[in-house]
Amino acid sequence: MNNLSLLLLVPLLTAVAVLFCRNSSQVKGVSLFGSLAQLTLATFTMFSYMGERAAGNKAQMLFESRYSWYSNLGIEYYVGVDGISIAMIMLTAFVVVAGILVSWRIEKLTKEFFFLLLLLSVGAYGFFISLDLFTMFFFLELAVIPKFLLIGIWGSGRKEYSAMKLALMLMAGSALVLIGLLCLYFNTNVNGAHTFDLLKISQQHIPIEAQRFIFPLMFVGFGIFTALFPFHTWAPDGHSSAPTAASMFLAGISMKLGGYGCLRVATYLMPEAAHEYSWIIILLSTIAIIYGAFATLMQKDLKYINAYSSVSHCGFVLFGIGMLTKTAITGAVMQMVSHGLMTALFFGAIGMIYERTHTRMVEQLGGLLKTMPFIITVFVIAGLCSLGLPGFSGFVAEMTVFMGSWQREGMFNHVATVLACASIVVTAVYILRATGSSVMGPIRNPEFMTLKDASWNEKMASGLLIIGILAIGIAPFWLNNLISADTQAIMDNVSRGVALTLK
Amino acid sequence: MGVDNFLLMKTEMILTLIIFFLLSLKVFTDNKNHIALLNIANVLLCANFIFGFFSNGTGELFNGMFHTNATLALEKNILNLGTFIVSLQAFDWLKTHKHLLEFYILMLTTLLGMDFMISSGNFIMFYLGLELSTIPLAAMVNMDLEKRKSSEAAMKMILSSAFASCITLFGISMLYGTCGTLNFAEMTPHLNGTPLQLLAFIFVFVGFAFKLSAVPFHQWTADVYEGAPVPVTSYLSVISKGSIVFIFISVLFVLFRQFESMWYNMLYLTIVLTITIGNLFAIRQNNIKRFLAFSSIAQVGYILLGLSSGTWAGASSAIFFLIVYTFSNLGAFGVIALVSAHTGKEEMSDYKGFYTSNPVLCWVLTLSLFSLAGIPPTAGFFGKMFLVTAGAGKGNYVLVSIAVLNMVISLYYYLKVVKYMFMDKNEMPIVKLKGSNSLRLALAVCMIGVVVTGFASGLFENINTIIGK
Numbered sequence: 001m002n003n004l005s006l007l008l009l010v011p012l013l014t015a016v017a018v019l020f021c022r023n024s025s026q027v028k029g030v031s032l033f034g035s036l037a038q039l040t041l042a043t044f045t046m047f048s049y050m051g052e053r054a055a056g057n058k059a060q061m062l063f064e065s066r067y068s069w070y071s072n073l074g075i076e077y078y079v080g081v082d083g084i085s086i087a088m089i090m091l092t093a094f095v096v097v098a099g100i101l102v103s104w105r106i107e108k109l110t111k112e113f114f115f116l117l118l119l120l121s122v123g124a125y126g127f128f129i130s131l132d133l134f135t136m137f138f139f140l141e142l143a144v145i146p147k148f149l150l151i152g153i154w155g156s157g158r159k160e161y162s163a164m165k166l167a168l169m170l171m172a173g174s175a176l177v178l179i180g181l182l183c184l185y186f187n188t189n190v191n192g193a194h195t196f197d198l199l200k201i202s203q204q205h206i207p208i209e210a211q212r213f214i215f216p217l218m219f220v221g222f223g224i225f226t227a228l229f230p231f232h233t234w235a236p237d238g239h240s241s242a243p244t245a246a247s248m249f250l251a252g253i254s255m256k257l258g259g260y261g262c263l264r265v266a267t268y269l270m271p272e273a274a275h276e277y278s279w280i281i282i283l284l285s286t287i288a289i290i291y292g293a294f295a296t297l298m299q300k301d302l303k304y305i306n307a308y309s310s311v312s313h314c315g316f317v318l319f320g321i322g323m324l325t326k327t328a329i330t331g332a333v334m335q336m337v338s339h340g341l342m343t344a345l346f347f348g349a350i351g352m353i354y355e356r357t358h359t360r361m362v363e364q365l366g367g368l369l370k371t372m373p374f375i376i377t378v379f380v381i382a383g384l385c386s387l388g389l390p391g392f393s394g395f396v397a398e399m400t401v402f403m404g405s406w407q408r409e410g411m412f413n414h415v416a417t418v419l420a421c422a423s424i425v426v427t428a429v430y431i432l433r434a435t436g437s438s439v440m441g442p443i444r445n446p447e448f449m450t451l452k453d454a455s456w457n458e459k460m461a462s463g464l465l466i467i468g469i470l471a472i473g474i475a476p477f478w479l480n481n482l483i484s485a486d487t488q489a490i491m492d493n494v495s496r497g498v499a500l501t502l503k
Numbered sequence: 504m505g506v507d508n509f510l511l512m513k514t515e516m517i518l519t520l521i522i523f524f525l526l527s528l529k530v531f532t533d534n535k536n537h538i539a540l541l542n543i544a545n546v547l548l549c550a551n552f553i554f555g556f557f558s559n560g561t562g563e564l565f566n567g568m569f570h571t572n573a574t575l576a577l578e579k580n581i582l583n584l585g586t587f588i589v590s591l592q593a594f595d596w597l598k599t600h601k602h603l604l605e606f607y608i609l610m611l612t613t614l615l616g617m618d619f620m621i622s623s624g625n626f627i628m629f630y631l632g633l634e635l636s637t638i639p640l641a642a643m644v645n646m647d648l649e650k651r652k653s654s655e656a657a658m659k660m661i662l663s664s665a666f667a668s669c670i671t672l673f674g675i676s677m678l679y680g681t682c683g684t685l686n687f688a689e690m691t692p693h694l695n696g697t698p699l700q701l702l703a704f705i706f707v708f709v710g711f712a713f714k715l716s717a718v719p720f721h722q723w724t725a726d727v728y729e730g731a732p733v734p735v736t737s738y739l740s741v742i743s744k745g746s747i748v749f750i751f752i753s754v755l756f757v758l759f760r761q762f763e764s765m766w767y768n769m770l771y772l773t774i775v776l777t778i779t780i781g782n783l784f785a786i787r788q789n790n791i792k793r794f795l796a797f798s799s800i801a802q803v804g805y806i807l808l809g810l811s812s813g814t815w816a817g818a819s820s821a822i823f824f825l826i827v828y829t830f831s832n833l834g835a836f837g838v839i840a841l842v843s844a845h846t847g848k849e850e851m852s853d854y855k856g857f858y859t860s861n862p863v864l865c866w867v868l869t870l871s872l873f874s875l876a877g878i879p880p881t882a883g884f885f886g887k888m889f890l891v892t893a894g895a896g897k898g899n900y901v902l903v904s905i906a907v908l909n910m911v912i913s914l915y916y917y918l919k920v921v922k923y924m925f926m927d928k929n930e931m932p933i934v935k936l937k938g939s940n941s942l943r944l945a946l947a948v949c950m951i952g953v954v955v956t957g958f959a960s961g962l963f964e965n966i967n968t969i970i971g972k
Contacts, residue, residue: 070960072816072967073892134888142879148918152926160926164918171914175907178888182895182903213900 002065003045004079004129007089008122010038011096015118024110028100031114035097038121042093046086050482053083060199060489061131069135074195078132083483084333088128088260091340094468095252096121099245101461102348105355106154106243113154116146117245124253128260133181133196136265140177140225140257144170147254150246151238162234162241169234170254173224177261180217183210184269201269202493205500208272215273218266219281225258226318227311229288236295239307244351247303251310252344256336259317263332267321268490271497274324279412281322286416288315293426302350302360305434306343309386312423313339313394319420320401323413324494328404329487331397334479338385338393338472345465346382349375352458353438356451362434367443372453376439378462385469387431388424393472398424400476511560511571514579515622518615521547522608529604537598544607545594545941548587555580567624567686573969578749578822579618585742585829586614591945592837593734595844595938606646609639610738617746621753626675626685629750633671633714637664640743644731656730663723667713674706687758694761704762708769711754714747715803718776725784728796733843736792737836740799745825748806752818755810763813767897770811775905778804782912791839791851794916795832798875801913802828808906809890817893819966824886826962827874830952831883834871837946838864841938848933851920856929861936865924867946874953876917877910882957889963 014034021027045063052062061080069075081089099117106113123143130136144167152163181196187210188195195201206214220228227235235255239247267274274281292312299305313335320332352375353368354360369376385392388399405417443449454462472479509516525544534540555576563570590607597603613636620632641664645657679685681700682693694700709720716724728736755766781801788794806828809821841864843849858865874883887910895903938946956962
């Protein structure tokens with residue numbers, strides 16, 4: 001059993017162990033222990049990965065292990081990682097620990113809550129490490145339904161509506177992926193048999209006619225997970241109704257499943273179609289970026305503000321992928337990690353504020369810096385990271401996306417890049433307005449005078465995420481080195497495919 | 504006829520013995536002790552299931568009227584397992600029922616009919632088996648003697664089945680007219696696609712579609728499911744349907760292979776209608792049994808999708824799905840049977856707040872529904888995936904897209920029930936229920952099946968090898 005299978009097994013065993021706990025403090029203890037174990041394991045995997053690479057291991061995927069599962073259909077349990085997957089795994093591990101820490105005060109059905117959170121993390125890990133498309137799809141769907149229950153049972157506001165909308169839209173996305181997947185499967189031929197093996201498919205030449213059909217299905221399908229415009233409507237409702245930890249998981253991990261899928265499956269396996277359709281992707285993601293930013297301006301609820309800004313920020317991920325240059329794709333991956341950490345921190349901070357003040361409306365808050373300095377500092381850091389202040393991860397990622405996009409020739413692409421850049425100004429407006437009026441000024445509600453500052457678990461959660469944000473912000477080359485070889489591999493496939501079409 | 508020949512019919516022999524044994528119990532004892540009788544019946548059915556695995560031969564009897572092989576033995580085992588689970592589930596309902604032995608006798612008679620039907624190599628045998636499995640079913644639907652709805656359902660069922668039988672029989676007679684024989688093996692060379700034969704085939708197809716409750720021949724389903732006692736409903740929806748699917752596979756794939764291009768188009772239309780209409784009607788239902796009736800109509804569409812591939816891989820995915828479907832549907836019906844037997848509540852809104860009073864039962868129902876909806880990690884996900892994959896092999900992506908997008912629609916109504924149970928509040932939720940041991944055993948078996956069947960790839964691969972032979 002190698003590291004990667006352990007990465008699946010640890011959260012799974014933790015989830016099962018949670019079911020056997022007697023009371024809620026045991027449940028929390030076990031889940032925290034389990035999530036720390038998976039963080040340790042993920043970190044260990046990352047260092048051993050970097051060690052292997054430093055030692056000159058040039059294999060495309062490391063730590064591979066494969067077992068035949070459904071041999072007559074060519075389905076395998078096949079896992080392996082490259083730098084991109086490692087980055088996503090680390091993101092998942094950070095967010096899981098933070099999410100479990102901020103849920104410390106959950107009293108209603110504690111056991112079920114932590115069980116579902118851990119099940120969700122199994123889905124996410126599995127998705128990021130799978131190299132077999134069937135297994136990958138299995139984990140993608142596994143990560144959807146826990147969200148329905150998490151939002152519907154522990155959520156707030158119009159929780160049932162939001163939960164149902166989210167589940168149906170995401171399932172529709174995965175249905176599109178499934179159709180694309182089947183079509184892809186029947187277009188492969190390895191010694192007369194079809195295959196779900198990602199690496200083998202990448203070496204096949206899928207006919208361009210098939211690509212034209214499959215790519216949109218796959219990209220839109222995964223795109224729904226990343227709140228691709230105009231399929232983003234689940235995101236604001238889902239995020240705002242979800243309990244804090246679920247929002248963190250949703251924005252921090254689930255939306256990244258889509259981005260990763262768009263990159264790893266759609267673009268990597270069908271490069272010609274990706275090249276042909278790139279203008280549509282750029283168009284839609286530019287709309288998402290600008291629309292998301294302006295929609296955020298109109299919001300008064302802190303969670304809606306972050307949810308709409310997530311639509312805008314995730315637009316950058318798809319924008320970078322659509323641009324199809326190495327730098328832009330690197331930027332897209334960085335943006336996934338950065339946004340995952342930042343938005344988890346933001347939702348965490350909003351959750352902490354809401355738990356104390358029982359309101360998320362910007363106009364009802366105010367002057368909170370005086371009563372709970374720690375939480376508000378965290379909140380402001382998340383905000384500044386979101387608006388792309390240098391020194392935090394958001395700046396690095398967005399900058400890389402813009403640099404990469406500018407490298408793509410063509411008037412259309414340049415205009416799109418400029419428009420996307422311009423959205424940062426809008427971002428600054430809404431972030432500064434939201435943080436300013438809820439944090440500064442006089443305390444508007446006398447009840448807020450007595451609020452308590454962060455407890456140990458909240459401090460730990462925020463500290464962990466801030467470490468991640470700062471690490472990327474201050475030493476971006478570190479993440480860049482991790483993923484650079486692999487974005488190059490994707491680009492090689494793209495240019496090979498494009499060269500074939502041009503012939 | 505030597506002993507070996509008898510062994511070929513061993514499943515049917517054992518069933519007949521059990522039926523006569525129960526009959527003699529009915530006649531010669533005062534059968535006051537219901538619990539003991541039920542336990543006897545359950546043990547016998549369990550033994551019947553276990554015997555199904557041993558000494559399964561291959562061969563034919565009575566001039567090809569009856570034949571058997573490993574695939575058929577497997578199919579009979581699936582039916583036996585399903586019947587055993589249904590019988591376990593019926594415990595709570597039957598322990599106060601006057602006619603519990605009649606219930607078992609009728610049920611086993613239909614099972615016997617199904618076994619003969621699956622094994623038939625001749626249309627006469629097939630028709631005998633079909634009728635033997637249909638007429639007692641109508642009596643079973645009427646088992647709640649004091650309820651008007653039950654009688655009404657039985658009446659509807661017997662009339663519409665009779666009508667469907669007539670159509671099938673008409674088709675069979677035309678086939679006899681053109682082929683001069685009713686033996687499957689001897690008919691094949693004579694089937695050359697003359698208009699009369701095609702018409703006859705359509706009639707036979709309609710008969711099957713009726714029994715499978717495929718749209719547009721589904722009208723009887725919801726009323727009968729609603730009126731029948733819950734264990735009978737679950738028997739109808741799983742075992743009766745399963746047996747028809749099994750014989751349908753042989754009829755389509757072996758007997759009418761020449762007409763493949765034609766039955767593919769017929770299946771195409773039927774699948775689209777069945778899945779879509781089944782789903783759309785399921786959304787509108789308030790009675791949980793009617794709801795499951797329509798959902799099972801939609802499930803049949805997916806099974807037909809696997810068959811439409813025309814390959815044996817498609818057939819094996821259909822058989823695999825039926826195993827999964829047996830576990831998941833019986834899991835759902837088990838909970839509903841318990842609730843219905845103890846409280847009489849059968850409306851969906853009665854299930855609001857179910858989680859607060861019965862968390863374990865609620866999870867059982869949820870997992871079963873998830874499995875029916877095809878959500879991982881339940882086995883239903885794998886079952887649906889294999890069916891859809893088989894269907895996609897034909898390259899008709901319009902059909903596959905309709906089927907897959909319908910899975911999203913179906914998710915809506917399955918999640919709606921889950922929402923009722925977990926999220927909605929109810930001032931008077933269903934009280935804390937305690938099922939009998941046998942019901943709990945049934946639910947445990949179903950849940951193990953739902954969770955394990957998907958991951959244990961050996962089962963599916965075995966089915967493939969058996970069928971491939």
